[in-house]
Amino acid sequence: MTTGLLTIFCRHTSCSLLIQENAAPAARRDLEAYFARIAPEDSSSYTHNDEGPDDMPAHIRSALTNVQLSIPVIDGKLALGTWQGIYLFEHRRLPHRRTLALHIQGE
Amino acid sequence: MTTGLLTIFCRHTSCSLLIQENAAPAARRDLEAYFARIAPEDSSSYTHNDEGPDDMPAHIRSALTNVQLSIPVIDGKLALGTWQGIYLFEHRRLPHRRTLALHIQGE
Amino acid sequence: MTTGLLTIFCRHTSCSLLIQENAAPAARRDLEAYFARIAPEDSSSYTHNDEGPDDMPAHIRSALTNVQLSIPVIDGKLALGTWQGIYLFEHRRLPHRRTLALHIQGE
Numbered sequence: 522m523t524t525g526l527l528t529i530f531c532r533h534t535s536c537s538l539l540i541q542e543n544a545a546p547a548a549r550r551d552l553e554a555y556f557a558r559i560a561p562e563d564s565s566s567y568t569h570n571d572e573g574p575d576d577m578p579a580h581i582r583s584a585l586t587n588v589q590l591s592i593p594v595i596d597g598k599l600a601l602g603t604w605q606g607i608y609l610f611e612h613r614r615l616p617h618r619r620t621l622a623l624h625i626q627g628e
Numbered sequence: 629m630t631t632g633l634l635t636i637f638c639r640h641t642s643c644s645l646l647i648q649e650n651a652a653p654a655a656r657r658d659l660e661a662y663f664a665r666i667a668p669e670d671s672s673s674y675t676h677n678d679e680g681p682d683d684m685p686a687h688i689r690s691a692l693t694n695v696q697l698s699i700p701v702i703d704g705k706l707a708l709g710t711w712q713g714i715y716l717f718e719h720r721r722l723p724h725r726r727t728l729a730l731h732i733q734g735e
Numbered sequence: 736m737t738t739g740l741l742t743i744f745c746r747h748t749s750c751s752l753l754i755q756e757n758a759a760p761a762a763r764r765d766l767e768a769y770f771a772r773i774a775p776e777d778s779s780s781y782t783h784n785d786e787g788p789d790d791m792p793a794h795i796r797s798a799l800t801n802v803q804l805s806i807p808v809i810d811g812k813l814a815l816g817t818w819q820g821i822y823l824f825e826h827r828r829l830p831h832r833r834t835l836a837l838h839i840q841g842e
Contacts, residue, residue, distance in 0.1 A: 534712055622700040
């Protein structure tokens with residue numbers, strides 16, 4: 522395929538798809554620290570905690586970001602910018618198995 | 629249609645499309661409370677209030693979330709995860725009639 | 736083309752694509768002020784500042800918004816609502832040349 526559109530869809534409500542800086546690890550750490558500050562594990566703020574104190578903050582961080590990305594394909598390659606990387610942003614504390622649905626269209 | 633892509637587009641700037649937890653009503657209430665805290669109806673923070681104190685917070689909450697979602701169709705069904713539901717997230721206080729534009733592609 | 740889907744993809748990690756109110760300039764100023772408050776240029780909060788104090792806040796503001804929009808085309812026109820405008824939201828202080836990748840599908 523040389524020209525088309527790739528759609529990535531994350532089938533969860535407690536992780537996100539994110540396009541971010543692909544070079545500096547410090548940028549990823551700062552980003553994680555930021556979301557921990559802006560949507561903290563503060564049990565007094567939430568009533569929903571079926572799965573623990575990181576349950577509701579995970580839903581909120583998911584709402585503040587995205588679960589879907591569509592990226593054009595040009596000349597057979599994703600049209601990402603030089604510094605763009607695609608990340609799955611995990612919002613739960615424990616490791617989880619995550620599944621994505623992909624759709625590609627083009628010729 | 630068995631395989632394709634559904635795009636949902638919200639034609640407004642004061643509500644959002646959101647994929648969130650579809651089971652626990654408490655999660656939705658916590659989410660609404662969170663956005664009320666993070667983008668409050670605080671008239672001293674905004675100059676734009678043509679439609680009242682909930683006008684600018686509604687635009688901000690829309691910017692922090694999404695007005696568009698594209699979801700793959702696999703085996704004739706939306707490829708949503710078990711816990712994912714699609715919501716229209718209303719950011720204004722009074723009821724509003726909202727319109728969506730849909731695009732579906734596939735075969 | 737009368738019916739289809741336009742996808743706009745921003746090839747950067749320090750600016751965003753945003754659909755917002757297209758009439759009142761005050762709404763845009765309030766939105767910019769809001770993001771400056773919620774993701775401030777506070778050097779004590781970030782370790783990543785390779786490109787200066789506005790580097791990491793720009794990545795965060797990008798993560799909180801979007802780099803991609805897909806908009807249905809109906810009757811030959813983008814199905815935007817009356818008050819919706821498409822904006823490139825620049826998060827860096829100095830002017831930058833920005834490139835978008837577009838994909839259009841339809842007939």
